Amino acid sequence: MAEPQKSETTEQPGKRPILPFLKLEPSPHLVGSKCGNCGAVFLDLKRVACSKCGATNQFTQIPLSNKGNVWVFSVIHQSFPGIKTPYITAIVDLPEGVSVKSTLVDIDPDELQKNPKMAFGMQVEMVANVVSKDRQGNEVVAFQYRPIRN
Amino acid sequence: MRNVYVLGTGMIKFGRYPDKSVPELGSDAALMAIKDAGVSIQDVELFASGNLFQANAMIGQRILQQIGQTGIPVINVSNACATGSTAFREAYMAVASGMYDVTMAVGVEQMGKQGLLGGGGGGSDPAYATEGRLGSGLMPAVFGQAGVEHMRKYGTTLEHFAKISVKSHKHATKNPYSQYRNEVTLEDVLNARMVAFPNTLYMCCPTGDGAAAAILVSEDKLKQFANGRKRPRVAASILTSDPYTERDLTLPDVSTLTRRAAKKAYETAGIGPQDVSLTELHDCFATAELVHYENLGLCGDGEAGKFIDEGGGMHPGLGGKSPVNVSGGLLSKGHPLGATGVANICEVVWHLTEDDRAKERQVPNAKVGMAHVIGLGSACTIHLLTV
Numbered sequence: 001m002a003e004p005q006k007s008e009t010t011e012q013p014g015k016r017p018i019l020p021f022l023k024l025e026p027s028p029h030l031v032g033s034k035c036g037n038c039g040a041v042f043l044d045l046k047r048v049a050c051s052k053c054g055a056t057n058q059f060t061q062i063p064l065s066n067k068g069n070v071w072v073f074s075v076i077h078q079s080f081p082g083i084k085t086p087y088i089t090a091i092v093d094l095p096e097g098v099s100v101k102s103t104l105v106d107i108d109p110d111e112l113q114k115n116p117k118m119a120f121g122m123q124v125e126m127v128a129n130v131v132s133k134d135r136q137g138n139e140v141v142a143f144q145y146r147p148i149r150n
Numbered sequence: 151m152r153n154v155y156v157l158g159t160g161m162i163k164f165g166r167y168p169d170k171s172v173p174e175l176g177s178d179a180a181l182m183a184i185k186d187a188g189v190s191i192q193d194v195e196l197f198a199s200g201n202l203f204q205a206n207a208m209i210g211q212r213i214l215q216q217i218g219q220t221g222i223p224v225i226n227v228s229n230a231c232a233t234g235s236t237a238f239r240e241a242y243m244a245v246a247s248g249m250y251d252v253t254m255a256v257g258v259e260q261m262g263k264q265g266l267l268g269g270g271g272g273g274s275d276p277a278y279a280t281e282g283r284l285g286s287g288l289m290p291a292v293f294g295q296a297g298v299e300h301m302r303k304y305g306t307t308l309e310h311f312a313k314i315s316v317k318s319h320k321h322a323t324k325n326p327y328s329q330y331r332n333e334v335t336l337e338d339v340l341n342a343r344m345v346a347f348p349n350t351l352y353m354c355c356p357t358g359d360g361a362a363a364a365i366l367v368s369e370d371k372l373k374q375f376a377n378g379r380k381r382p383r384v385a386a387s388i389l390t391s392d393p394y395t396e397r398d399l400t401l402p403d404v405s406t407l408t409r410r411a412a413k414k415a416y417e418t419a420g421i422g423p424q425d426v427s428l429t430e431l432h433d434c435f436a437t438a439e440l441v442h443y444e445n446l447g448l449c450g451d452g453e454a455g456k457f458i459d460e461g462g463g464m465h466p467g468l469g470g471k472s473p474v475n476v477s478g479g480l481l482s483k484g485h486p487l488g489a490t491g492v493a494n495i496c497e498v499v500w501h502l503t504e505d506d507r508a509k510e511r512q513v514p515n516a517k518v519g520m521a522h523v524i525g526l527g528s529a530c531t532i533h534l535l536t537v
Contacts, residue, residue, distance in 0.1 A: 018278055043399060052394040071397065072302060074294030075347040076286045078266065086344075089285030091295065091401045101285045101400040113347050120302045134277035142283045 013137035015130070020045050022143050028128035030064040030143060032098055041098035064100075066126040067148065068092040070119045071099060075109045088112060092124055092145055105129070106146040123148045151246040154384045156535065157367045157375055158187025159496040161507075164329040164360035164484035166262065172204055173212035175361040176258035179489075180217055183254065183363035188375050191218030194365070195250040200227045200237030200257040201488040213256060228488075230525025231432065232389075233257060234362065235491025239531060241366050242387045251368045257492035258361040265357070266290065268526075290346035290354060290435065292402055292526065297348050297437025304452040306440065308348050312339040313458050314436040315352045315481055321465060322478025324511035327493075329358050329484030353436035353481070360486035362493035382502045382519070382535040385419035392528035404438065407530040408445040408522065415520075415532040416447070423447035426534075427516035428501055429472070430494035432524045433479040439463070446522060446532075448472050466514060476501070476511050494521035495533055502537045 015024055021031050021043045032041040037055035041062070049056045073090040088104040104119075105127065112119055124145040131142040160182025167175060176199065184191060191214075199210025205228035214224065229236040234257025241253035268289045281287060300306045316336055322328040334352050342350040372381060390411040395403045416422055423446060431446060433439035440454045449457035449472075457463070457472075464470020477483045477497040480490065498519030500508035521533045 018280065018283060040394070040396075072295045072298040072401070073347075074286065074291045074298060075344070076282070076288065076291055076294075077344045077346065078290070079282055079286070079288065080266065083282040085282075087282055087286070089291050089295070091397060093397075097396060099397045099400045101287075103283060103285050113344070116298060116301055116347075131283045132277040134275050140277045142280075144284075 014139070015141050016134065016138040018131065018140050018142045022141065024128070024141060028126070028141065028143065029066055030100065030126070031061050032064050032096060033059040034062045035059060039097065041096050043098065043100065062096065064098065065095050068094040068124060070104070070122040070124055073104060073112065073119050075113055090119070090145065103144045104146070105144050152248055153369050154242050154245045155367050155369070155372045155381045156364055156384065156495070156499050157372060157381055158183045158185070158189070158365040159363065159499050160186055161327055161362040161493050161496045162360060163327045164358050164486060164489070164493070167260065167359045168262065172201060172209055172258055172260050173216055175260060175359060176201070176209060176213040176256045177216040179258065179361035179363040180213055180254065180256050183365050187365035188377065189252060189365060191220060193252050194220070194222060194254045196223050196241065196244045196253040198225045198227055198237040198240035198253070198255045200233040200255070200491065201259060202228050202230065202233045203259065203261070203487070209258065229529045230527045231434065231485070231487050232491055232523045232525030232529040232531050233488040235494070235521065235523040235531035235533065236389060236529065238364060238492055238495055238533065239387045239389055241364070242384050245366050245368050251371045253366045254363065255366065255492055256361065256363040257489040259486035259488035260359045261357040261486055262359070263357065268292065286346070288346065289526065290349060293435035293438050294346035294349050295401055296404055296441055297435070300437070300441055300454070301348070304455065306455045308340060309336065310455045310458050311348055311353055311436040311440060312336055314433070314439045314463065315339045317464050318433065318475050318479040318481040319352070320468065321476050321511065322482030325478050325483060327507070328478040328482050329356055330478070330482045349435045349437055355434050355480040355485040358484040358486050360484060360489035360493065362489050362496050364492055364495060380503050380537055382499055382537045384533060385536045386415040386532065386534040388415045388418065388532045390530045402526050402528055404524050404526070404528065405441055405445050407528055408442060408524060411530045411532040412446045415534050419534040419536065421518060421534070426472070426518050426520050428476060428498065428513045429474045429520040429522065430477060430497050431474055431522040433475055433481050434485060436481065438524070439474065439479065442522065443474070446520065448474070465511065473513050476513060491521070491523045491531060494523060495535070498535050502535055
């Protein structure tokens with residue numbers, strides 16, 4: 001009788017990105033898909049076509065900057081059970097012509113609500129934070145943003 | 151395209167009906183509309199049924215299994231918050247095209263005390279859920295940010311958003327179909343607990359149950375059934391989806407598709423925003439209402455704050471102008487998702503026909519009504535009705 005084939009990989013638990021467009025090596029950074037025809041950048045790595053111009057088979061994967069500017073934000077006080085509030089959600093514009101959504105850290109939510117203008121155009125940088133552990137024991141890494149303090 | 155008229159309407163009071171099923175709620179509204187129209191189910195030739203949370207459960211057929219299995223074509227429609235209005239549009243197009251003379255649209259939803267919508271991610275392992283880790287995908291977050299965007303561009307204040315909530319709650323006191331009918335003061339709104347900045351609790355619509363229905367007819371059938379009663383014509387029925395915009399990928403852009411729909415609606419009807427007697431627009435949050443004043447052309451870009459300060463959106467009976475959401479809006483009347491789009495049209499019809507169901511809040515001399523809905527994801531409908 002033949003040996004039963006191993007279905008599980010023997011890979012040791014390590015770090016895993018929360019979403020596919022976050023790459024952890026060589027250092028944490030985001031990647032996007034750029035349309036070779038019109039230049040639109042998307043955050044999904046597999047695309048059927050460009051939703052801006054319709055071109056197919058034109059995509060190349062490009063690295064995205066770790067620095068960007070806050071466009072808008074909200075402070076979330078009510079969320080799903082088990083999620084700690086308040087937290088700041090923000091839309092961060094990246095220089096490659098695409099925006100990402102994530103949590104702003106290292107800012108006091110109360111202060112931001114009292115003075116929302118401080119966020120507009122704020123320069124931020126990406127930080128890779130471990131946010132959970134998956135069923136295989138891997139640490140799940142998320143990309144979040146913090147202010148660049150001069 | 152042929153002229154299409156709204157012959158009859160029906161709506162149940164929005165609220166919570168834990169002892170009723172979705173088909174029952176829809177049937178109640180359908181029978182009201184059929185009675186109001188003065189037709190029978192035997193006269194209805196096509197039925198478009200809008201429901202979101204049970205979109206795979208053949209709600210339209212199950213309504214007919216309650217009120218009359220006549221074997222007519224049934225379309226089950228699902229289009230996020232624009233579900234009901236998209237169903238109305240299907241019924242409209244069926245008559246406008248000349249294929250049918252009498253059609254019915256029903257929008258129905260049962261949400262119970264379901265809480266926040268949106269968010270999620272993560273697939274089968276919650277360790278990969280994104281809510282709170284990669285910002286927020288919750289509806290309050292999306293519309294909070296739409297408000298913050300307006301603050302950023304034009305210096306809009308929290309008081310501007312709060313005033314919308316005060317206005318809509320005041321309107322709702324005159325609407326027996328409204329889920330909530332309590333008045334709130336500016337202080338109440340500003341001091342209520344924050345849900346998602348800048349929207350406090352009273353600036354967020356509730357969840358709930360509801361149903362609304364309409365019977366649409368061709369000109370010939372109008373002559374046959376109206377018996378001299380005034381019935382509005384559907385002067386424009388527009389549906390758009392979200393065009394590519396850079397930030398729409400991460401922050402749903404609720405403005406661009408509304409602006410496109412408004413432009414097309416006004417062109418189709420041959421009128422402008424200054425001709426609109428009343429508007430029912432998609433105020434799922436107070437911030438949404440404010441940005442839609444500009445998106446629908448009720449005021450100029452950047453002028454929404456001034457519009458509010460000068461009584462814009464308020465019922466003329468309360469000293470306002472360009473009345474918006476005299477029903478109480480989604481903020482007070484409620485937002486049972488699939489029902490909302492048809493209910494907005496009911497409200498507009500009642501004002502245009504001086505129906506007793508809008509008696510206490512009648513907009514005087516109403517000739518043109520606008521009903522606007524946004525479904526996130528995204529879909530936008532605008533209907534212009536005229537008498």
